Amino acid sequence: MPNEFGLEIINLSKSFDNHTVFDDFNLAIPKGEIIGIYGPNGCGKSTFLHLLAGIQEPDKGTIRINNKKPKEIKPGIVFQNYSDHLLPWKKTMENIFLQEKIQKNTRSEEMLDHLSDSQKNLFQNLYPYELSGGQQQLSSILRSLINTDDLILLDEPFSSLDQNIKNQAHDLILKNRQNDRTIVLVTHDLLDSVYLSDRIIVLKGTPVHNKYLNLNTKYNFKDKIDLLHSSFFSDIYKQTMEYIAS
Amino acid sequence: MKRSKILYAIGPIAILAGWYFFAYYPTNFNILIPKPVQVMLSFKNFPQILMKSTIATLYTWSTGTLLGIILGILIGFICGYYQNLFKIIEIPLDFFRSIPSITLLPIVALFLGSGLTAKFFIVTFVTFLYVFIHTTYGIKYSRTSKQNLALAWRLNPWQNFREIIFYSSLPSIFAGIRTAITLGLIATISSEMTILGTAGLGKKIIDNMVIYNTTEMYEIIIIIGLIGYATNKLIVILENNVIHWKGH
Numbered sequence: 001m002p003n004e005f006g007l008e009i010i011n012l013s014k015s016f017d018n019h020t021v022f023d024d025f026n027l028a029i030p031k032g033e034i035i036g037i038y039g040p041n042g043c044g045k046s047t048f049l050h051l052l053a054g055i056q057e058p059d060k061g062t063i064r065i066n067n068k069k070p071k072e073i074k075p076g077i078v079f080q081n082y083s084d085h086l087l088p089w090k091k092t093m094e095n096i097f098l099q100e101k102i103q104k105n106t107r108s109e110e111m112l113d114h115l116s117d118s119q120k121n122l123f124q125n126l127y128p129y130e131l132s133g134g135q136q137q138l139s140s141i142l143r144s145l146i147n148t149d150d151l152i153l154l155d156e157p158f159s160s161l162d163q164n165i166k167n168q169a170h171d172l173i174l175k176n177r178q179n180d181r182t183i184v185l186v187t188h189d190l191l192d193s194v195y196l197s198d199r200i201i202v203l204k205g206t207p208v209h210n211k212y213l214n215l216n217t218k219y220n221f222k223d224k225i226d227l228l229h230s231s232f233f234s235d236i237y238k239q240t241m242e243y244i245a246s
Numbered sequence: 247m248k249r250s251k252i253l254y255a256i257g258p259i260a261i262l263a264g265w266y267f268f269a270y271y272p273t274n275f276n277i278l279i280p281k282p283v284q285v286m287l288s289f290k291n292f293p294q295i296l297m298k299s300t301i302a303t304l305y306t307w308s309t310g311t312l313l314g315i316i317l318g319i320l321i322g323f324i325c326g327y328y329q330n331l332f333k334i335i336e337i338p339l340d341f342f343r344s345i346p347s348i349t350l351l352p353i354v355a356l357f358l359g360s361g362l363t364a365k366f367f368i369v370t371f372v373t374f375l376y377v378f379i380h381t382t383y384g385i386k387y388s389r390t391s392k393q394n395l396a397l398a399w400r401l402n403p404w405q406n407f408r409e410i411i412f413y414s415s416l417p418s419i420f421a422g423i424r425t426a427i428t429l430g431l432i433a434t435i436s437s438e439m440t441i442l443g444t445a446g447l448g449k450k451i452i453d454n455m456v457i458y459n460t461t462e463m464y465e466i467i468i469i470i471g472l473i474g475y476a477t478n479k480l481i482v483i484l485e486n487n488v489i490h491w492k493g494h
Contacts, residue, residue, distance in 0.1 A: 053398045077398045085395045088491030089413040099399050102409065129494035153398075 005064070006031035006182035007052070007151075012061035014044075014051060021047050024061075027201065027214075031066065034173070034183040036193030039203035040244060045186045046080060048203075049153045052184060053077055066150045066180060074103055075151040076144030082137050082157075086128035092135075093123045096143045111146050114172050133160035141169050145176045152183045158192060170196060170224075194236055195224050202240050213243040280461040288465045295462070296450065300469060303434055303446040306362065310369025311430035315423055318374045322381025326415070327407070332382055339379065347372045347433045348440070355441045365437045372433040373426035380422025381415060388414025417492050420485045427481060431474050 007029040014022045021044040029035055037045050050056040051063060054070035063070050076099070079085045086095050097107050112120055119135070128136050137160045144152050154173075158166050173196060177183060187193050193200055202213035215236055221227040262282065269281045292300075325332040347368055358364035388411050396406045438448025447466050454463045485492070 050394070053394075054400075055394050055397045071400070074400050075398060077395075079394060085392065087392075087410065087413065088494050089416075089489075098409070102399065102401065102405055127491060127494075129491055 004031055005029060006033060006066055006180070007035070007184070008062075008064040010062045010064075012051070012063065013059045014047060014056070015059055022051075022058075029182060029199070032177065032179040032181060033198040034177060034185060034196055036197035036200040037184060037186045037203065038188075038190060038193050038200050038240060043203045045203065046155055049077075049155050049184060049186060052151065053153055065182065068150065073150040074099070075153050076146065077153045078137070078140045078144045078155060078157045080155040080159075082140040082160075083128065083133065086136055086140060088127055088129050090127070091124065092126055092128050092131060092139050093120075095128060096123060096139050096146065099143060100146050108146050111142060111176075114142070114168070114175070134162055134165050137161055138165055138169055141172060145172060149178070149181060152181065154183065154185045154187075156186060156188065158187060158189065166192075190237060190240060191224065191228055191233065194233055195227055200236070200240070202243050204244055204246075213239065215239060277458065278460055280464055284461050285464045285468070288461050292465075292469075296447070296466065296469065299445060299447050299450045299466075300473075303438065303448065303470075304473070306365045306369060306438075306446060307431055307434040310366045310434065311373045311427055313366070314370040314373025314375075314426060314430065315377050317370070318377025318422065318426070319381050319419060321374075322378040322419075323385065323407075323415075325378070326382040326385025327403075327411070329386065332386075339375070343375050343379065347429075348436050351437060351440050351442060360442045360444055364442050365434065368437050368442070369430050369433045373430045376426040376429060377419065377422040380418045380425075384415030384418025384422075385411055387418065416489050420481070420489060424478065424481050424485070427477055428474060431470070431477075435470060 005028045007027065009025060009027040012022050012025040013020070037048060039045055047056065051058055052065065052070060053075050054073075065073055065075075086092070087098070090098065096111075100106055100108060115123070119138070122131060122135060123139055128139065131139070137157060141154070141157050144154065144157075158169060161169060170192070173183065173185075185193065185196055190200075198216070198218050200213075200215045202215065221230060221232075227233050265279070265282050269276070269279045325335065350368065350371070354364050354367055358367055392410045392414055396410055401409065434446070435448040435451075437443065438446035439452050440448075443449040443452065447470055451463055451466050454460070454466070
C-alpha cells in the first residue's frame with residue numbers, strides 16, 4: 001500500500017573514497033512539506049541534494065520521492081553554482097522556461113505574475129551573463145519552481161540576493177508550495193530556513209551521518225521580524241547550535 | 247581611444263621603417279631586399295601575373311580546409327560523445343599531431359602523386375586534426391561542466407546534445423577552426439613550395455627565388471599575409487557574433 005511520505009530515505013549510505021558522508025541514514029517526511037537542511041560547511045548537504053536529484057547514486061539504501069525512485073522524477077533544482085547552470089546562449093526568459101519546454105512542451109506564463117515589469121523586461125531581453133548575480137539566482141529559482149510536480153531542490157538559493165529580492169524569492173517559494181510537492185532547502189541562514197520550512201534537519205559535521213536533529217518549525221508568526229524576535233526562534237537556534245557542537 | 251590608435255600604428259610603421267632602412271642602406275644584401283615602392287608598384291601587374299596562382303592557392307586552401315573542418319567537427323562530435331572511442335584513438339592522434347605536416351609530403355607524393363588530390367589531402371589532414379581535437383575536448387569539457395543539469399533534467403542524449411553540448415563546445419570548436427585555417431594556409435603554401443608544387447603562390451615564390459626576382463617574391467609574401475590576416479579577422483568577427491557568450 002502506498003505510504004503518504006513525500007520523501008522517504010531508508011538505510012542510505014554514501015562514501016567518497018575513504019570518506020563516509022552518510023551511514024545508514026533514515027528519514028521520512030510527509031508529503032507537501034518544505035524541509036530545511038542546515039549544517040556546517042562540508043557536512044554533506046549538497047551531496048544529500050545530489051542523491052535526491054539522482055545525480056549521484058547511493059552506495060546502499062533506498063530513496064523514494066512520492067513513492068518513486070529519484071530517476072523516475074524530474075526535479076526542479078537550483079545549484080549552488082547557479083550561474084554555471086544558466087545557459088549563456090539563451091536569453092534569461094528562455095532559460096526559465098527551458099526545462100518545461102523540453103519536458104512538457106508548455107509554458108506556464110502565470111509564473112511571470114510573480115515578477116515586476118522591469119524584471120520581466122530584463123529576463124526577456126538579456127542573457128544571463130548580462131544580469132547581476134542576484135537576478136541570475138532569482139531566475140534559477142523561478143525555473144526550478146516552474147517545472148516539477150514532485151520535488152524541488154534549492155542549494156543555497158538566496159546567497160546572492162539583496163533583501164528585497166530575497167523577500168520576493170521567499171514569496172515565490174511559499175506561494176508555489178503544493179500538497180504533493182516536497183521542497184528541500186539548503187541554506188546557511190537559519191532564520192530563512194525556519195521562516196520557510198516546516199521542519200529542519202540539522203546535520204553535524206562529517207565524518208559520518210547516521211543521526212540528525214529533526215526540528216518541527218511550523219509556526220504562526222505574522223512575518224519574519226516577529227519570528228526573529230520570538231522565543232520560538234531562539235529555542236530553535238539554541239537547539240541547533242548545541243546539537244552541532246555536541 | 248586616440249592613444250590606443252597610435253599604439254596600434256607603431257608596429258606596422260616600425261616594420262616599414264626597418265624595410266626602408268635595409269632597402270636603401272648600402273649592404274651586401276641589397277639585392278635580397280627590394281625597395282618598398284618597387285614592391286607596391288608591382289601590385290599593378292597582379293591581375294596578369296599572380297591572379298591565376300592566387301586563385302589556385304585559394305582553391306586548394308579553402309576546399310581542403312573546409313573539408314577538414316567539416317570532418318573534424320563531425321568525427322569530433324562522435325568521439326567526444328563516446329569517450330571510449332576517443333581513448334582508442336588518443337595516442338595515435340597525439341602522435342600524428344606531433345609530426346610537422348611537411349614531413350608527410352614525400353609519402354603523400356608517393357601515394358597520390360603531385361596533383362591537386364595530394365595537396366587537398368595534406369591540407370585536409372592538418373585542418374582535420376586541429377578541429378577534431380578541439381571539438382572532442384570541447385564536448386568533453388561541456389559534459390563535465392553542465393552534466394549535473396542534464397542529469398537532473400533527465401535529458402536524453404539527443405536533447406542533451408541539442409540544448410547543452412553543442413553550444414557549450416562551440417567556443418572550443420571555433421578556437422580549433424581559427425588555428426586550422428592558419429595551419430591550412432601554411433600547409434597549402436608548403437606543399438606548393440615543395441614536391442607537390444605544380445601551381446599556386448608557393449610555387450611562384452620558389453620560381454621567383456631561382457631567378458632572384460625578389461620584388462615579386464615580396465609581393466607574394468605580402469599577398470599571403472593579407473589573405474591570412476583578413477581571414478583571421480573575418481573568423482574573429484564571426485566568432486564574436488555567433489559565440490556572444492564567450493568568456494562568460
